Amino acid sequence: MDEKISLEAIALYGDTYAENVLKGFFSSRDRISGPEILNLCNVQQVNLFVVRELFRAWKEETKKLKSAYFDYENPDVKEALENFMGVLSKNISIDRAHFAPLLKKASSHTLLAIFDPYDFFSMVVTGKNNKLEVEPFREEIKYLKVNKAPLERMLQKLDEKGAKELSGNEAFAILDQILEEVNFTPEDVEEYIEKFSAVVPLDPARFYVSKSPQVKPPVQEVRQPEPPRVNTTLPPKQQPPVQQNRPNHNTPVQQGSSLNDRMGREAKPMLAGNFKKIMKIKDSLTINQKFMFTKVLFHGDFELFSKAIDRLDQLDNVQTALQYIDEEYASTWDRDSEEFHEFMELVEKRFA
Structure with a gap:
């Protein structure tokens, strides 16, 4: 949640x-x-x-x-x-x-x-x-x-x-x-x-706005077979359809898709001056981002947030990073939120 x-x-x-x-x-x-x-x-x-x-x-x-x-x-x-x-x-x-x-x-x-x-x-x-x-x-x-x-x-x-x-x-x-x-x-x-x-x-749970996790429907109900897209960063079975622009946050998203699928569909053009590779996510975070990500993505648990960042900084490539996030955390995240996109942008910069 x-x-x-x-x-x-x-x-x-x-x-x-x-x-x-x-x-x-x-x-x-x-x-x-x-x-x-x-x-x-x-x-x-x-x-x-x-x-x-x-x-x-x-x-x-x-x-x-x-x-x-x-x-x-x-x-x-x-x-x-x-x-x-x-x-x-x-x-x-x-x-x-x-x-x-x-x-x-x-x-x-x-x-x-x-x-x-x-x-x-x-x-x-x-x-x-x-x-x-x-x-x-x-x-x-x-x-x-x-x-x-x-x-x-x-x-x-x-x-x-x-x-x-x-x-x-x-x-x-x-x-x-x-x-x-x-x-x-x-x-x-x-x-x-x-x-x-x-x-x-006093019930502290009432101090939080909660969103139910998305229920993953059967794959055949949400995805149709698609020809593979040429993309060397993703396994062939996860190739998303070509899209030129990142969809609006209000655009319906297929439920049950992995982060690899989602990130591929939402590929957005990056300006060279904007997209600078970072060596470690931990070293690039501002305190605002720490507060924001901890509160919105990691349920207010700063230790959980720190553990995730340390693990991401240890990984070797974007595929394993996306798989780690997908398996450990992303099922409870609002993938249309600004916090989600800002966090994933840092992940992209880490492995650019």
């Missing part, structure tokens, strides 16, 4: 969880204070993300403090504002209407950090406008308790470099190296499932 995380499903559960918490707390109170926020939910990460949202709101409000008469950049003024923030944080008072969206966002982000850390990392390191600013990133990590080791290591590296900001692509490259260095494995989710379920029953 081909699965990928559903952000809509996560948001829906997060809203339901938040509504139940709100109902329980505000049934006897009109407002919530700072100390009460820190002890509101049985999942501490949710509480911390609410505080993070309040801190962000404070930062946005202080940015508006500009004047033709007063120097808000003066160190003494900045220190006074920080002290003011300390006092203000001890006097938080929020009604239900204004608190609800904070709690819902915090709940969804917590679920994302737990069940889909790769997308969560992607969201954090890209920052705003595909740029990572180190100081806001440092503040972000202060409020993170789940799956935080890779981001802590990243901050350490940025501090060692003395970096203040960098592009999203540079940030991905650094995080990519760190994930390999620490051999990152997401934390066990059972404890979190139990805690969330104490408020609203």
Whole structure:
């Protein structure tokens, strides 16, 4: 079964969880204070993300403090504002209407950090406008308790470099190296499932969009005998009919065909500048691709994805590579998806 995380499903559960918490707390109170926020939910990460949202709101409000008469950049003024923030944080008072969206966002982000850390990392390191600013990133990590080791290591590296900001692509490259260095494995989710379920029953399977694997009909029902096509890269029995252009993704595909068949039918012209041979798939992958392929093609299992890439890099030719993918994985893949085509393009480049 081909699965990928559903952000809509996560948001829906997060809203339901938040509504139940709100109902329980505000049934006897009109407002919530700072100390009460820190002890509101049985999942501490949710509480911390609410505080993070309040801190962000404070930062946005202080940015508006500009004047033709007063120097808000003066160190003494900045220190006074920080002290003011300390006092203000001890006097938080929020009604239900204004608190609800904070709690819902915090709940969804917590679920994302737990069940889909790769997308969560992607969201954090890209920052705003595909740029990572180190100081806001440092503040972000202060409020993170789940799956935080890779981001802590990243901050350490940025501090060692003395970096203040960098592009999203540079940030991905650094995080990519760190994930390999620490051999990152997401934390066990059972404890979190139990805690969330104490408020609203949680079935993590509902967070995934699933597509049933294609049922392979008898060969005679889907393929007619065809004259062999001259193609030295495929065995004669698998020669597909000649096609000049790659079909549109919406074009019906014969079920039950192997990857050798499919790749032959979908042969697409490659520009010389576009199609550069790669020595190893592993070395050419971006962190975005790792996240994307792991989530969409390998059911969120990073170890399974890594095993497949290592095996493909060890093989000698495209036929054995396609056979390996066909036998081990492809029966559960959506062969019309962009992720499938991008992955297979890397395989083609490996054996070009």
